[in-house]
Amino acid sequence: MARRFFGTDGIRGRTNDGVMTAAMAMKVGQAAGTHFLRGGHRHRVVIGKDTRLSGYMMESALVAGFTSVGMDVVMTGPLPTPAIALLTREMRADLGVMISASHNPFEDNGIKLFGPDGFKLSDEAELAIERLLEDDPPLVDAARIGRARRIDDARGRYIHAVKQSVSSDIRFDGLKVVVDCAHGAAYQVAPAAIWELGAEVIAMGVEPNGTNINREVGSTALAAICTRVVQESADIGIALDGDADRLIVIDEQGQPVDGDQIMALIATRLNARGALRGGGVVATVMSNLGLERYLETQGLTLERTKVGDRYVLERMKAGGYNVGGEQSGHMILLDHGTTGDGTLAAMRVLASLVRSGKRASEVLHVFDAVPQLLKNVHYSGNDPLRDEAVKACIAEAERELAGSGRLVIRASGTEPVIRVMAEGDDAAQVERVVDRICDAVARAA
Structure with missing residues (x-):
């Protein structure tokens, strides 16, 4: 049904x-x-x-x-x-x-x-x-x-819980952290939790007025926090979305770090302590091929699911995994929570930064991502993916990428959009493939 x-x-x-x-x-x-x-x-x-x-x-x-x-x-x-x-x-x-x-x-x-x-x-x-x-x-x-x-007391209960995810011997003293809450649900709790562990917090996106949530701030609008991290000479930036279930990190040079890199960092740290369960990480079909290749070098696997953190979670529970997420920033850490939690994942990243004693740019860029391109095509009529010309174009692209890349085409689950993603070792080839499919979808839309 x-x-x-x-x-x-x-x-x-x-x-x-x-x-x-x-x-x-x-x-x-x-x-x-x-x-x-x-x-x-x-x-x-x-x-x-x-x-x-x-x-x-x-x-x-x-x-x-x-x-x-x-x-x-x-x-x-x-x-x-x-x-x-x-x-x-x-x-x-x-x-x-x-x-x-x-x-x-x-x-x-x-x-x-x-x-x-x-x-x-x-x-x-x-x-x-x-x-x-x-x-x-x-x-x-x-x-x-x-x-x-x-x-x-709901805010206090949550702040206490995310702080408990960090080992008692870890403090964030000496770290300057920009925290962007997207004028959303974490505008009080995320800055407070990070400050309580000793960091100097520069909060932005913490003035909600009912209509400015996610507007030019947060994990899907990174320009403001990237600039702010550099201006403040901060050690790291933390960007959450409107309900704070996803996280994108900004290194000290103002460069964004996506969910794939965050998963790689957390999994590597846990694996070194013998605390990574399931023998790998669970992510979606959208995660970069570079993550999969990196995990293989560590003797770990990448289990892929269809898009949606609920499907990641189902696979994690079934396979006994404790780390999973999405490239978009949903981070599920089952040792500490039951769903994607941007603030909790940020605490784990900050703890790794403290333990390493290195700069964020050295710690957060764990693997080399392969060229990847995602484009969206809006449609208003019938599903363009049922069109025979679109099907033929996709089949041709799959043959072209065989052995050197991947292709993921899907309809959004929340809006009338077809998402076209390709990745591979040849950036020019990836761009050609994506543009060709987008053109075919647009003609059929």
Whole structure:
């Protein structure tokens, strides 16, 4: 059964349009609440959000939905997505909800759901909730309607948890760190956690106004932090996205370091201590071939999944891995958390910098990436990947790259976009292949 509402990372869309309305949010609360009403205990859901203006509306609608089917609600206010996963498990809640569209602009919003174990829901659970969305919810009688309350110590709980991921003998004294929070969910907690371990913190992207989340700041708009790191003569820069589940690092020269390099660093450090589980790393089909080649030199493997940190996580759990992520910056460290956590991964990077005593540019560039090019083609009609001319163009490109590179073509799970990625040892060849496919897709779009 195809999913109608859930994409690769929950339900997402433009606010007050399509699936992302207050009415729909209330129905999601009722359906998800009904699905997780199991056992005779008093049921509880934890709801967090990022800093989007529409978060107030979506939060209120979700509260109405959950309480109407008999669930109590705990609201945390703005917190990173991984904090909600953590609190769901810590508070013995039946369900966790994060209201966020991650790195998307403020006009969008989304609903991410976590089970009582703090992990994102399986495809089967999401399908079950979708089926419930088609029916009228079983509302409880007046005496059993849920209660809602806000908690004041949620930020402190999360800060404590990410600090615990760093060995007690490590302090960040002497490090000057630029922290870009994208005017998003981590605007209070990320700078505080890094400062509390001794670093001098220069915070940016920490003045949310409801409409500036991810705007020219954060992990998907790196120009500002790259410039700031150099201007401040900082040792390193930390760039998070709107809900702080992804991380891009900037070295002292102002050069970005993506998720592939971060995974390589963390895996190498853990492997040297005998603490890397699974014999390698889990990443998606988008990770650079250079990462795969580097891991092979270390006697490690790269397990690839389709795009989406949920699929990375599923493979990690099935194979016993403790390090995984995406080139885009999602870092999943199962020794410390249940989902991608940019702040937690930043703490691990900073600890590695301290232990090495070297500059960030020496520590963070672990392997040589092969030339890789990704382009997006928007479409408004039918799926261009079904077009015979597009199929033929892709087949020709695969033959051309055989043995020297890779080709990944996919439809986005969150927007009407075809993503065309190629990589290989010959940069000119990679560019030709990508442009040729993009042209074919554009003609069919």
